[in-house]
Amino acid sequence: MTLAPSALDRYIDSKSPVHALDARVKLLLTLACILALGLLPPGAWAGIATIATILWWAVLRARIGLGLVMRRAFVALPFALVALTLVFSRPGVPLLRLPLGPLTLTATDAGLIAFASVLVKSWLSVQAALLLTATTHFTDVLHALRALRLPAVLVAILSFAYRYLFVLVDEAQRMLRARECRSAELPGQRPGGSIVWRATVVGQMVGTLFLRSYERSERIYVAMLSRGYSGELRALHHRPLSRREQGLLFVGGGILAAIVFLTYVAGGGPR
Amino acid sequence: MLFENLAQQILLGLHIPDGFLSVPVSALWWILTIAALAVAVRQVDGLSERQIPLMGVMAAFIFAGQMLNFPIPGGTSGHLLGGALAALLLGPWAASLVMACVVALQALLFQDGGLLVLGANIFNMGIATAFVGWWVGTALLRAFGGQRWGLVAAGFVAGWVSLMVAAILTSVQLVLSGLSAAIVFPAMLGVHAVIGIGEGLITAAALAFVVATRPDLASTLTGSLGTDAARRGVGRGALAGITGVGLAIAAGLALLSPLASGDPDGLERVAEDQGFLERAQDPAYNVLPDYTIPGLDGPISTIVAGIVGLLIVFAIAYGVTLLLRGNKAETPR
Numbered sequence: 001m002t003l004a005p006s007a008l009d010r011y012i013d014s015k016s017p018v019h020a021l022d023a024r025v026k027l028l029l030t031l032a033c034i035l036a037l038g039l040l041p042p043g044a045w046a047g048i049a050t051i052a053t054i055l056w057w058a059v060l061r062a063r064i065g066l067g068l069v070m071r072r073a074f075v076a077l078p079f080a081l082v083a084l085t086l087v088f089s090r091p092g093v094p095l096l097r098l099p100l101g102p103l104t105l106t107a108t109d110a111g112l113i114a115f116a117s118v119l120v121k122s123w124l125s126v127q128a129a130l131l132l133t134a135t136t137h138f139t140d141v142l143h144a145l146r147a148l149r150l151p152a153v154l155v156a157i158l159s160f161a162y163r164y165l166f167v168l169v170d171e172a173q174r175m176l177r178a179r180e181c182r183s184a185e186l187p188g189q190r191p192g193g194s195i196v197w198r199a200t201v202v203g204q205m206v207g208t209l210f211l212r213s214y215e216r217s218e219r220i221y222v223a224m225l226s227r228g229y230s231g232e233l234r235a236l237h238h239r240p241l242s243r244r245e246q247g248l249l250f251v252g253g254g255i256l257a258a259i260v261f262l263t264y265v266a267g268g269g270p271r
Numbered sequence: 272m273l274f275e276n277l278a279q280q281i282l283l284g285l286h287i288p289d290g291f292l293s294v295p296v297s298a299l300w301w302i303l304t305i306a307a308l309a310v311a312v313r314q315v316d317g318l319s320e321r322q323i324p325l326m327g328v329m330a331a332f333i334f335a336g337q338m339l340n341f342p343i344p345g346g347t348s349g350h351l352l353g354g355a356l357a358a359l360l361l362g363p364w365a366a367s368l369v370m371a372c373v374v375a376l377q378a379l380l381f382q383d384g385g386l387l388v389l390g391a392n393i394f395n396m397g398i399a400t401a402f403v404g405w406w407v408g409t410a411l412l413r414a415f416g417g418q419r420w421g422l423v424a425a426g427f428v429a430g431w432v433s434l435m436v437a438a439i440l441t442s443v444q445l446v447l448s449g450l451s452a453a454i455v456f457p458a459m460l461g462v463h464a465v466i467g468i469g470e471g472l473i474t475a476a477a478l479a480f481v482v483a484t485r486p487d488l489a490s491t492l493t494g495s496l497g498t499d500a501a502r503r504g505v506g507r508g509a510l511a512g513i514t515g516v517g518l519a520i521a522a523g524l525a526l527l528s529p530l531a532s533g534d535p536d537g538l539e540r541v542a543e544d545q546g547f548l549e550r551a552q553d554p555a556y557n558v559l560p561d562y563t564i565p566g567l568d569g570p571i572s573t574i575v576a577g578i579v580g581l582l583i584v585f586a587i588a589y590g591v592t593l594l595l596r597g598n599k600a601e602t603p604r
Contacts, residue, residue, distance in 0.1 A: 030386070031386060031387070034289050034385065034386055034387045035294065035387055037289070037290065038289065038290065038292075038293070038294045038297065038387055039294050072382075073382075075382055075383075079287070079288050079291060082291070082445060082450060082454075082455060082458065082459075083291060083450065085450050085451040085454040085455060086449065086450060086451070088451065088454075089450070089451035089453075089454075114449070118290050118291060119290075121289070121290035122288045122289055122290030122291060122385075123290075124290075125288065125289030125290050125385055125386075125387070126288060126289065126382050126385070129289070129378075129379075129382050129385070129386055130382060133379065133380060133382070138379070138380065141379060151309075151312055153312055153323065154308070154312065154368070154371075154372070156323045156327070157323060157326045157327045157330065157368060157369075157372050158327070158330075158372050158375065158376065159327070160323065160324055160326070160327020160328060160330075160331075161326075161327045161328075161330035161331045161334070161372045161373070161376055162331075162376065162380075163327070163331075164327060164328050164331040165331045165334055165335070165376065167331070168328070168331040168332055168334070168335035169331075169334065169335045169338060171335060172335035172336065172338045172339055173338070175339065176338070176339065195341075195349070195472075196472065198341040198342070198349070199341055199349055199469060199472030199473055199476060200472070200476040201341065201476075202339050202340065202341045202349065202351075202472075202473050202476070203472065203473045203474070203475065203476020203477040203478075203479070203480060204476055204477070204480045205339050206336045206339055206351060206356070206473055206476075206477040206480075207476070207477040207478075207479075207480030207481045207484070208480070209332060209335060209336055209339070210332055210336070210360065210477065210481055211481065211484060211485055211488070213328050213329065213331065213332035213335075214325070214328075214329075214332075214485075214488060216328055217324050217325045217327075217328035217329070218325075220324045220328065221321055221324045221325070224324065229320065230320070
């Protein structure tokens with residue numbers, strides 16, 4: 001069992017206009033899309049629906065299963081439990097009263113709209129991020145981050161982390177499997193060992209993993225040194241964005257800005 | 272299996288997804304995060320060529336270490352976030368960078384936490400846990416005077432407090448984005464007071480293990496440990512005793528948190544009823560004039576309450592430390 005970055009990973013090498021798009025453009029448009037969703041006021045359904053349509057159109061252009069993206073985007077939904085409080089905390093027309101001991105919870109229409117908006121916006125934002133991940137190699141994302149002025153050291157650390165992530169996760173999973181093999185457990189019977197003892201075992205596993213990782217990083221450094229590493233990571237040169245890509249960036253950003261702008265002008269921010 | 276997933280999702284309660292924080296709040300924490308990371312890049316020894324592979328592999332280590340868990344009867348499991356552990360092994364600045372990479376990778380690769388709110392997530396789970404873990408851990412180590420069980424106690428408290436601080440910061444951001452303080456604070460702090468015990472236990476055991484096997488790698492820790500204390504392993508009795516104290520404090524705080532936030536809710540309700548909410552703008556909060564905070568009095572007083580609570584916990588821990596050290600001084604070593 002190895003770590004699969006996501007169920008969408010198998011789409012990463014397929015061919016489509018979205019896949020072929022420069023990572024910088026995709027990263028910026030993804031961020032702009034999430035930002036536009038964040039800026040829309042609660043209950044701005046027209047604006048949200050427009051962004052959703054654009055997003056889903058892009059997903060279909062990328063030839064990724066729309067249903068799969070939608071299902072995968074539910075990962076963030078457990079967090080919605082926290083947002084449930086919005087239903088009861090916004091002033092508005094009362095819809096439902098729940099007597100709960102000494103205090104009464106009052107669900108309001110404004111609260112319900114705020115809650116639903118947060119859910120839909122969060123769901124769509126995850127879809128936008130999924131589309132980026134599913135159509136862009138992570139190394140390209142890193143190059144894009146570098147082009148967007150992220151410090152070179154951070155990009156270097158991130159690329160090292162990404163490279164060894166899967167190695168160390170495999171290592172961790174081997175350790176977990178070894179522990180499973182050592183720990184016999186009868187169904188229906190209380191497993192042995194106190195919680196403190198179990199935590200100590202895990203703590204020692206973490207400590208072991210740390211030592212192995214540390215020693216691995218030393219080996220990596222020596223190996224790189226002997227291959228001519230001088231403290232500088234050489235990346236492929238960046239070509240400037242083509243006229244077409246710049247145009248796409250401006251059109252995409254412009255459409256999103258227009259949606260946000262029109263929502264505020266037309267609705268005055270429906271509340 | 273279902274329960275295990277549920278437990279992991281509760282831990283993900285710290286990875287805020289997009290859509291839950293308002294744009295000004297996200298922007299504010301991006302600024303804080305960028306400033307902190309800019310300093311961190313300068314601080315880490317100018318990031319010498321040797322450091323870069325180390326930092327990258329350490330980020331991968333924390334990521335993998337978060338997968339190591341232990342089952343707790345009742346269906347949940349104990350996990351590690353790792354900020355305090357990274358700080359006590361690598362120092363706070365390096366740990367901030369490492370944790371920032373971990374959180375960024377989780378958001379970019381696995382959609383654990385959003386992209387617009389990544390600044391807030393990095394700050395909560397990376398920078399804050401690293402620095403709080405470092406401060407608490409090193410202060411306690413000094414206070415315990417280099418006893419080997421002191422390392423375990425410091426690791427446990429540092430792990431627990433760092434997770435609580437992350438939970439408090441997450442709650443503050445959610446409340447500033449319009450969620451109800453009366454529900455967010457007790458829920459987040461209550462859950463993480465319990466999860467933090469797992470964090471503290473794993474941190475303590477991992478530190479003890481590293482110090483016992485490779486004291487040269489944990490130079491920051493062994494410096495404040497006695498020479499023979501560093502060489503010997505840590506007894507299980509010490510771990511159990513410290514867990515007891517930690518459990519008691521955690522349980523106490525979890526019980527107190529609903530009480531602490533009952534009052535602010537009342538204030539909030541009154542402010543809404545009387546309609547003076549809009550007028551009662553604190554000048555300090557005009558830095559963010561773009562959004563309205565429902566119940567301005569509520570969040571602020573709850574935040575203050577949370578910070579005061581944390582200070583009390585720390586004071587108790589410190590007091591217990593001093594008491595224990597007093598006893599220890601009388602017995603000949």
